[in-house]
Amino acid sequence: MLIFIECCNISPNHSKYRSYTTEDGVNYSKYGDMGTSHKKPHAGDVLELNVNYTKMNDSLFWDSRDIGYPYVLFVSYYDLAQGDSYEKILLNSEEGDSVNFIVPAYPVFANILHTPVPFFLHKDDMIKVNVRINSLLNSEQFTARMKEVKANKEDLDLQEQVDLQKYIKGNHIPLTMKEDNVYLVPMHKGSGSGIKRGDLLSLAYKGYFLSGRMFDSISERNPLQFRYGDTAQVVKGLEIGLKKMQEGEQAKIIIPSQLAFGENGSSTGIVPPFTTVIYEVRLLKVN
Numbered sequence: 001m002l003i004f005i006e007c008c009n010i011s012p013n014h015s016k017y018r019s020y021t022t023e024d025g026v027n028y029s030k031y032g033d034m035g036t037s038h039k040k041p042h043a044g045d046v047l048e049l050n051v052n053y054t055k056m057n058d059s060l061f062w063d064s065r066d067i068g069y070p071y072v073l074f075v076s077y078y079d080l081a082q083g084d085s086y087e088k089i090l091l092n093s094e095e096g097d098s099v100n101f102i103v104p105a106y107p108v109f110a111n112i113l114h115t116p117v118p119f120f121l122h123k124d125d126m127i128k129v130n131v132r133i134n135s136l137l138n139s140e141q142f143t144a145r146m147k148e149v150k151a152n153k154e155d156l157d158l159q160e161q162v163d164l165q166k167y168i169k170g171n172h173i174p175l176t177m178k179e180d181n182v183y184l185v186p187m188h189k190g191s192g193s194g195i196k197r198g199d200l201l202s203l204a205y206k207g208y209f210l211s212g213r214m215f216d217s218i219s220e221r222n223p224l225q226f227r228y229g230d231t232a233q234v235v236k237g238l239e240i241g242l243k244k245m246q247e248g249e250q251a252k253i254i255i256p257s258q259l260a261f262g263e264n265g266s267s268t269g270i271v272p273p274f275t276t277v278i279y280e281v282r283l284l285k286v287n
Helices: 077-081 085-091 105-112 139-170 236-242
Strands: 028-031 046-054 060-063 073-076 098-104 126-137 182-188 200-209 214-218 224-227 250-255 277-286
Touching (some): 046 077, 046 139, 073 077, 098 105, 105 126, 126 139, 182 236, 236 250, 236 277
Antiparallel strands (some): 028 098, 046 060, 046 126, 182 250, 200 277, 250 277
């Protein structure tokens, strides 16, 4: 989610934001921590970056560390070189440098990310984008780094399987509750109709990690409604579990990552990669 927008060159021009400089009076930047390696990017390099977005009150709403291992973004020199002054500030920076930007929210989300401005921001709000250049990798180093990432992801996949089996055994969940690689654990029986493709479902749920920490919830007062079979609205594992439920039923649906948010985790960064999730679902209505 590193954004690429037209921004300022660092200069002593007047700025309404203390310690920030601007060329156009719209986009602002400043250096934070300075690296000590004096190593600058060269053609063919890949920049390994930590990036986060905050509101102007420094309230964090996205961080590359939340997306799971390797907790960074990789951006090539050539991608940055094709951009405007925002990218070129990074190309003129050194390994270990931190660069902070203040930019308008609307161009970031509308023109770069192609998503609506989040509900907690207004169209005319400014946001802070903070970037740290962790390391500069040449082609050989980048290839080696990717091999390391791949190996560690395989370890994460194995660890997820170990954690899931530990949870299943620790909670005495029988293998008979497993179907299509999803566990359905009944809590309260329903008495209504079953589900078929095209039905309009209304449901409330709470989403948990295996640790018991909740990451999402939808209340009965404002339930989620979606048409069964519309895979764009729910993860595959939730759809698999719902098809075995009846109206009025409540159940826990235990979903491994390959049927939930996968090796990349959720787009919001809330659910990390290779993470089993549990949805405690109440199926309120089947139309």
